[in-house]
Amino acid sequence: MLIDRDHRRWAYATLLATVAGAATYAVYVRSALDGPRGGSGPGLAFGVAGSALMIYAGLLSARKKAPTWRIGRAQAWMKGHLWLGLLSLPLILFHAGLSFGHGALTRVLMWLFLIVILSGLLGVVLQQFLPRVMLQLVPMETIYEQIPHVIAQLRVEADQLIAAACGPFHGQLEPAVQLGRERRMQPSRKRQPFVSAGLLEGAEPLKEFYLVQVRPYLFDAGRGSALGDPIKRAPLFEQVRPLIPPALHEALGDLETICEERRQLSLQARLHLLLHGWLAVHLPLSFALLLLGGVHAVMALRYRY
Amino acid sequence: MADPAVHLTIDGRATTVPAGTTVFDAARTLGIPIPTLCHQSNMEPVGVCRECVVEIEGARVLAASCVRPAEEGMVVSTNSERVRRTRRMLIELLLSDHPRPCARHREFGDCELEVLAEREGITTPRFPGSPGPRRIDDSLPAIRVDHSACILCDRCIRACTDVKSNFVIGRMGKGYPTHIGFDNDLDMGASSCVSCGECMVSCPTGALTNTAAPATELTTGMKFGLDELLHIPIFRGVSSQFLEKNQGGVVKRNFRKGEILCREGEFGSTAFYILKGEVEVFLTAPLAHVKKAGGALGFMSKLTSLLAGGREDPRPDASRRPIPIDGPVDLPLDHPVAVLGEGELFGEMTCLNFYPRSATVRATGDGVVLEMLRNVLQILQKNREFKAQLERNYKQRALASHLRASPAFAGLGDDALDELKERAELIRFEPGGVICRQGEVADKFYLIRIGFVKVTQTHPGGEMVLAYLSRGQFFGEIGLLAGGVRTATCTALDHVEVVCIGVEDFNRMLERFPEVRRSLEQTARERVSANRQHLDAVRTVPLDDFLDQGLMEAQSLLLLDLEKCTRCDDCVRACASAHDGVTRLVRDGLRFDKYLVATSCRQCKDPLCMVGCPVGSIRRKESLEIIIEDWCIGCGLCADQCPYGNINMHPFRVMEQDPGGVASRKAVLRTKATACDLCTDHAEPSCVAACPHDAAHRVNPREFFARELVQISPAHGGAR
């Protein structure tokens, strides 16, 4: 989430807690008989506090499963997740006596913990600017999950557009129009054909351009296609424009918009993965962390001293 | 208001009318008919046909009475020799260009021009006609345009422009070739005409006539012979010729016990009249898909619901009332079943306005119904006897429930109701008809029987829609209670019938029942203050691009701050889990500034969606959020009407009574309309509460954007 002025109190509180924890830790280390230990009273307290915060942070995902429960606004949970989760880092380090763990389990836990914290921080950092980037670069944004669906509709729309402008395809499209899920989309009722049925004089270049260049791009937006690059795309369309009668210019313009939308959707898909990719690390490892942390807690308490 | 009283004399009879009344209307109050072609009572007079000329004492020339206001001490003669001569000349001139008989006269014998001519005894005009027949345009299947028969009275133009606001028809050319034209003089079929038929209805001649539309013949059921038809009491008094033309529009249907006559949600075009037998009217749409199932809850689910914090909206919902249906009765909320018997008519709304059926009708015994199309129904409705019967039925069965449904009238005694039944009057309005006008003298109280009424207020900035009212709701009380002047204009949106209660009866009722008066005054106050709030809001915000997206219309927008939103979709999932697994929010839409205006109900000030709901299940609560009640029948009209795609139709798996046969329950998928209900059973909309990134906000756009609206430069704002 975007760290803005609203987070100031959380940030101060976290800082304060960290400083207080550090002070406590300093006192504790000075007075500890045998150096800092996770099993000593204060060490255990740090561990309990840190793992409580971790569990709280982990509960965010449970809370997301019950979004209608009125147990605090999700926003507050998220802020808590972020700051308290961050606070767990110093606490756990204090618990571990600023070491990196010496047993196999503790070492693994420490690694997991660091990766989880770092990936979470990465996520926060990404969330600071990527939404803004998407706001600027992808004005035609849609719902990420629906991108393939929307693209399918774009294809249908483009097919209909060209069919309306240049006459039917007469089997020039091998896999017909890949209907199926797209069948639901009815041809827009309001859209009147620009040209009454029948091939308009001089529409052939547009049709060919569509079949040879645009349609393959719409079906498979490989990065290589010039249509995927707004700078290279414009000249391509400009080459076609003089070849067709002015009545079809609007159709050409629409086609260009469709290509632009297609390009933006691909871009959106990439940005979205970038914005959410860290979750693929953060989430699984945090679950593993909680599981192993639980084992660690049970075993360490069992064999304490 | 100026001095209301103007005294004048018409044809020797003195009368007093409010200032501003035209001579034409003044004569009408005296019962003096003045022939006219271009003027119709629901339109602004333009005075083009000059047929209504009258002679005014002391005036140099004759005046068109439809546009001439009455003046103090005016002495008018409507039938003087000079007037008659002039009128005759005008008819002759018009007729010289008119095909005889025109299509309408040929079919129905009621071409207004030719009727006038016949009355004046003109058979052949003395003047030569036009050089040749003009064009006939039959590019539209339902309406045929014969330009030869057109007398350029402008009625169609006004109907299209003022009544229906379609702005298709206009005058073209000048001089002799002047004619009416569609859009930029296109064929009617190529124009943006929506085939509403308003022009055809208003045309006095055969210039715009109904061609045999595909649906004027009913194919199922037994056809009637003309004689048989004339023997049915309700057709008594109807012109046999006219009936003959429309024979195909009515059939007799025998039904057996248990047979379904019509199902809710179906689209239809017929009305039913019960000749014999009884039918049962009910809703199969179950009444609880939004509310959670109650009953004995386990501990866990109790805990869960405690956590979920769901609760019934604690606000008293005074607007809950019986479910209005397309029949003479309303269905009670708790047990939506009613019985209709002999001599009752149902399905009017569907027939006239092509709304979906509002309820399912099943025969409880064998019997006979008449099924009729719009043309026949309209004939019937013009029939005085039938109209009286309808009125009687309505007053007997629905008036009381309509009145009592509103808490304002809950205290009304039975005797008072009986009295009202006697005195109340049923008035019809065509689509676009003005029921009462802002600034007029208030003399009636209205209760809607069928149709939708739009309440608007005119302000320097333009017209503002205050409300849409539907069956069972009342209006006009503000004018009666305070000052006696109408504060708003009420217009019929479709075929509307209202019950009028005169000012004396109304006042008597209030005297007898002070508590009714108090609560009515309360209602009036609330409405006035709500209106004022609307108005203030409109006044304080500058109007600019903001309007383009209709954001100004919205009372509440779901905005997603795209600089914060990580597109995690939690809002959608929250919405779905708050609403039985379907989302009422689509996270796509247009952007405004850095916000995504998510597709979710905007609680428009002018909620187009509410117009036409056949069962009145989409409505406003008093706090103005729009809710769709449980008894939605899934016709989808509201979803079509919503300009923003905010209403969606979702199938729900429900148990319902099988209307077809035995009283067994079966699981079926019922489609219902869903729209954002702002999670009124929670403190905050679920989507907003579930947004982890502080990106979702439900805001009043005018307040939220108040600052931005001033700052946004044209280059920055606006739609994408």
Next chain:
Amino acid sequence: MARTRTTKRLAKRIELHYFQQPHPFRRLVRWLTIAALAVSAGWIGLSAASKDNSPYSRGPLSTPHAMFSKNCVLCHGGVRAAGPEANSRSASLATGFFRRPVSDPACLQCHAGPAHHERQVLDRGMRTDCAGCHVEHKGFADIRLFSDRSCTQCHADLRVREGTTSFVKNISSFSPTGHPEFAVLRLKSRDTAQLKLNHQAHLKQGLRLQDGTVVQMNCSDCHRPANYSRSWPYGQVPPERPGKSPGGSAGPPSSDARHMAPVDYARQCSGCHDRDLEFDKSGLFPGIHAPHDRPEIVHAFLLEQYRQALARNPRLKMESPQALVRYPGRRSPPLTPRTNDAWVAERVREAETLLFMKGCKVCHAIEYAAEALPVIVPTAVPARWFSHAFFDHHAHRALTCVACHDRAPDSTRTADVLLPGIKACLECHSGAKNEGTFSTGNTRARSGCAECHVYHDQTGPGKLWEGAREIRELTKVIR
């Protein structure tokens, strides 16, 4: 008509139930989660199945205990305290339904851990159980090197339950202020050994032996750890080589290496001081010295020697020792024949007089008796000067002896205590913390209490492990 984007058109593109089918990315995350959980659970499960507790260890065990790494319960809760010992322990450390703390009985199976001081006052939170000080799982550190705080929590402000204590009451660290001078020096004790030893005389330059050779002695000529394997330059006994047994390898220096071997006449002194044990001036026994032993044995030795000498040469008894010396102009006294015994007794007396009055007294104190053999006062050389600490000379072999024992070359009296003061220790051992952990970066030598001191009262007898097992049995247990 150009493409227009309206809210409704945009919204209608979307499938209303899209969110119910998980998107590939979400599915990926879900699978990764399951995989991560499975791997974690699998690891824990596998180690549980193979009865390997080592993953839960909070760190490697110390070297001697490393073989117990896999089986926690060997130490943790495996042996329950019984009897009075159980009651003495605080309840929080009791092995319960869930808790498996390390119990002292587990340690006591192998180790003797006698109590420190019965009279110590325990404050709240102080632990007296083994693991309270000997913290395990700290890697290959010596768990005997526990934290100073374990000691200073009492010794910084020493209180006893009853009576008084002779210990300094405020020992807080090994520093000039935190630690007192060693008791021997602090109390200015004298060396009460009954031996005449002049270090200065031994170490002086140009020391001339009785045979006239000049030597330069070193400290190590006399003072060496017991297992030091070079031959003694001034001894006549060949050195023992304890580390070298056939087929074995030379192990690390045994604990004997820490301490200097006691000075032994045969090994260290005899090379020079044999002459002091010559008992016959007549040259009757060339090369034979009296044994360095008790007077009774010396007496018996002398009797035997003279008897044998008489047996070899009976004429001897004819001669008085004086008669053997002829002075010109003087008549030799007549040879008075004596009995054999008389002769031997006379000779032995002479020899004993020589030894006891002169030879032995070079070093020893002797108590004479009128009619009996004298008694050699026991030397009573203190083996260690530290009463509560141990010093490892082997560990300090990089230093010359006089680096610390700086007074030794000038000491002329036995009574001089040559123990270096704390100042010498502090040259290297000061301030550096020894927490017995992995802490590195100390530029100073360690100065923890446990470097020198031992908590346990080890004056008692050691203990054997009663549970000693066969090899195979042991490997089964520790697995």
